[in-house]
Amino acid sequence: MSTTHQEPSSPVGLKPYMTEPQPLLTVDSNGKLQLNEDTMRTIENCTQPVVCVGVIGPARTGKSLLMNRLLGRQSGFDLGSTLDSKTKGIWAWLVPHPKDANLSLLLLDTEGLAHAADGCCDRENYIFVLTVLISGCLLYNCQGVFDAEKVDKLELIANLSQHMVDKMGSGRDTDVLQLFPALYIVVRDFTLELVMDGERCSPDEYLERCLKTKFGHNKETRTRNATKDAVKSYFPNRACFVLPRPTEEEKLSALEELGEEDLKPNFVKGVNDICDRIHKEVKPKSIQGKVFIGRVLGTLIRDCLKAFESGYIPTALSTLEALSKTECSKGIEAALEMYRASMDVLKEDFPVTEEQLVGHHYETFETVVKPEFDKYVVFDDKADGFRKLEEAIANHYKYLRKINEEDSRALCQQIVKTLHEVCVLTAFEENSYTGEYGLKRFDEDVEKVFCWFGRYSHKGPPEIVSAALEEYKTKIGDLRTTIEVNATEIARKNEEIDEQQRRAIHAGEQRKKLERNFDEFKTQVRRKEERDRRQLKELTTKLGDLRLQHKEEMLEVQRKAKWQDMEMQRANLQLQHSLEIQKERNQEQRETERNLKERMQMLKRQNQRLEVCLEQLQENDSDEDCIIM
Ligand SMILES: Nc1nc2c(ncn2[C@@H]2O[C@H](COP(=O)(O)OP(=O)(O)O)[C@@H](O)[C@H]2O)c(=O)[nH]1
Ligand SMILES: [Mg+2]
Known part of the structure; x- marks a missing residue:
């Protein structure tokens, strides 16, 4: 076979491709179709344009085997060797294009048209319609010969196709027809010679001949002709392939185990021809130049399923409209996301000027948003989707503008606050704006704030910057008034204080003078007191001396008087004794008158000598020894 299967590369964590077929639509116990989310995710995550090839046809006609062989595989999609169909619903196999x-x-x-009689007509319709809508190539697989009976079997396809193109003339006819895939009819176990009118013909010529309408008015002919016309109208791109039986009858049930060498060469060649044709001619579907990538296929499948769940078969037009709507929403979302991401880069630098913001906005809109939206949008003739996008972008722009302005305001306020703190507030707290030149200093510092503020770049929109400065001016104006009022008040108070100080100094001087006078007075008093004390002391000492002297003199006098008394007493005693003696002597005198007189004379002399002695004693009053002597 010419196709060589490539193992899908799957980076860790991501499953870009499927290693084996996966169920896309399964049939639940009630016969309803269920979407397999895991498979959907893989398909939707495929960012490449997808060539989709679907196979339909009666059951057990070798559809699954053909699909496996298209990938050069012996196995893959399950083959059914019994009457029971192996394939229910739709199975999908996403692989890299070979x-x-x-x-x-x-x-x-697919599970096939005219499936086993289990009353699944709706399901067949759904499966057919879905396969037609998403496939770029529809393989109609049948067995034997493509004869009138087979054409009759195409009636369902024709009818459904007819339904799908209902309401032609909507202006979307070209798009609607573009949605139809190429139809490749594959006739299996073809045993006849391809001869028409005696000449060999190609399978395509054979098909075209079979699709030729026949003259006749009976119902059967009319119906068959209508089917043929429908097939020709809706599937202008069609081809026919005939394949012989792949191998001998007895090996058919074990086809999966057979290698290429076990298959008939004609079968292998026929499959290769189909592959070559598919690879060459089948392109990813596209509508209005929008190529179907995995996401678009996903949208189509989901929209179809929604219609099925509501119980109706979607038309091509409704499918396109739903696709347009869904893709438009996704386009708006994706473009908005891209816009946000791009604007977020600028947001890092917020605040920026209005020009920068607008410039980046328009550039992003033209170079990012529009192309991204264009990737999604189809049928936005009236530009409704684009308007919605513009609205969403405008809202986000408005939001960014608000953030930018808020950031700008906050930044300006922060700068002003910092500069104010550095240039003004510190000085204000240190009372540098008081006094005669306080207001001038304040004005100079405020000017510094404005000057430095002007040096900061990237402050945002000028009107916000101006507003921030205006706000500051108002605030600073109040402060200036306060400083002015304070300065006047302080000047007045300073004058008062100066006056008080002057008075205090004067009072101080007066007090000092008084103190000095008082000190002098005190000194004088002290000196006088000392002098008086000294004099008093001297006087006291003198008095004491005098008293002592007087006392001593008195004692001396007393002593002398006492001594004199004693002397007198002694003298008296002596005198008495003398008198007595005198008396005796007088008697004796009388007795001895002469002696007495003499003796009297002698006593008188003695008395005179005593008096002399006494006088001497009186003259030497301190000489006791002398006295004692
Ligand atoms: N006669 C004949 N049998 C085939 C052919 N291809 C497959 N088979 C056999 O037919 C049975 C059903 O095949 P399968 O591919 O599952 O058919 P499907 O139901 O249409 O998918 C299996 O046993 C296959 O071996 C063919 O070309 N001719
Ligand atoms: Mg099958």
């Missing part, structure tokens, strides 16, 4: 690294290939294996 021939184009920029594309991905999605194979859809």
Whole structure:
């Protein structure tokens, strides 16, 4: 086979491709189709344009085997070798495109039309419609020959297609028809010679001949002709392939185990031809130049499922409208996200000027938002989606503008606050603005604030910057008035204080003078007191001396008087004794008158000598020895 399967590369944590087929639509116990989210995620995450190939046709006609062989695989999609169909719903297999690294290939294996009689008509319709809508190539697989009976079997396809293109003339006819895939009819177990009118013909010529309408008016002919016309109208891009039986009858049930060498060469060649044609001709679907990538396919599938769940089969137009709406919303979301991300880069530098913000906004809008939105949007003829986008962007721009202005305001206020603190507040707290030149200093410092503020760049929109300065001016104006009032008040108080100080100094001088006088007076008093004390002391000493002297003199006098008394007494005694003696002697005198007279004379002399002695004693009053002598 010409196709070589490449193992999908799957970075850790991401599953860009599927290593094996996965269920896309499963059938629950009630026969309802359920979407497999895991498979959907893988498809939706595929960012490459996707070539989608779906196979339909009666059950057990080798559809699954054909899909596996398209990937050069013996196995993959389950084959059913019994009457029971292995494939229910739709199975998907997303792989890298074997021939184009920029594309991905999605194979859809369906449970088949005219499925076993389990009353699943709606389901068949849904599966067909969904496969048609998302596939770029629809393989219609049938067995035997493509004859009138097979054409009849296409009636369902024709009818459904007819339904899908209902309401033609909406202005979207081209787009609607573009949604239809190429139709490749694959006739399996084809045993006949391809001969028409005696000449060999190609399978495509064979198909076209089969699709030729026939003349006739009976109902059967009319219906068949309508089917043929419908198929030709909706599937202008069509082809036919015939494949012989892949191998001998007895090996059919074990086809999965057979290698290429076990298959008939014609079968292998036929499958290769299909592959080549698919690889060459089937392109990813696109509407209005918007190529279907995984996300768009996902949107289509989900929109279809919504319609199925509501019980109706979507038309191509409704599908496109739903797709347009959903993609438009996603486009708005994605473009807005890109806008946000791009603007967030500028937001890091907030605040910026209005020009910068507007400039970045317009540049982002033109170079990022529009292209991103364009990736999604289809059928936005009236630009409703674009208006919504503009509105969303405008809202976000408004929000950013507000943030920018808030940031600018906050920054300006912060700068002003810091400068004010550094240039003004510190000086204010240190009372530098009081006194005669306080207000002048204040004005100079405020001027510094304005000057330094002007040196800061990236402050944001000028009107916000101006507003911040105006606000500061008002605030500073109040402060200036306060300083002015304070300065006047302080000047007045200073004058008062100066006056008080002057008075105090004067009073102090007066007091000092008084104190000096008082000190002098005290000194004088002290000196006088000392003098008086000294004099008093001297007088006291003198008095004491005098008293002592007087006392001694008195004692001496007394002593002398006492002594004199004693002397007198002694003299008296002597005198008495003398008198007695005198008397005796007088008697004796009388007796001895002469002797007495003589003796009297002698006593008188003695008395005179005593008196002389006494006088001498009186003259030497302190000489006791002398006295004692
Ligand atoms: N006669 C015949 N049998 C086939 C062919 N391809 C597959 N088979 C067998 O038919 C049975 C059903 O095949 P499968 O691929 O599951 O058919 P599906 O139900 O259409 O998907 C299996 O046993 C296959 O081996 C074919 O081309 N001719
Ligand atoms: Mg199958």
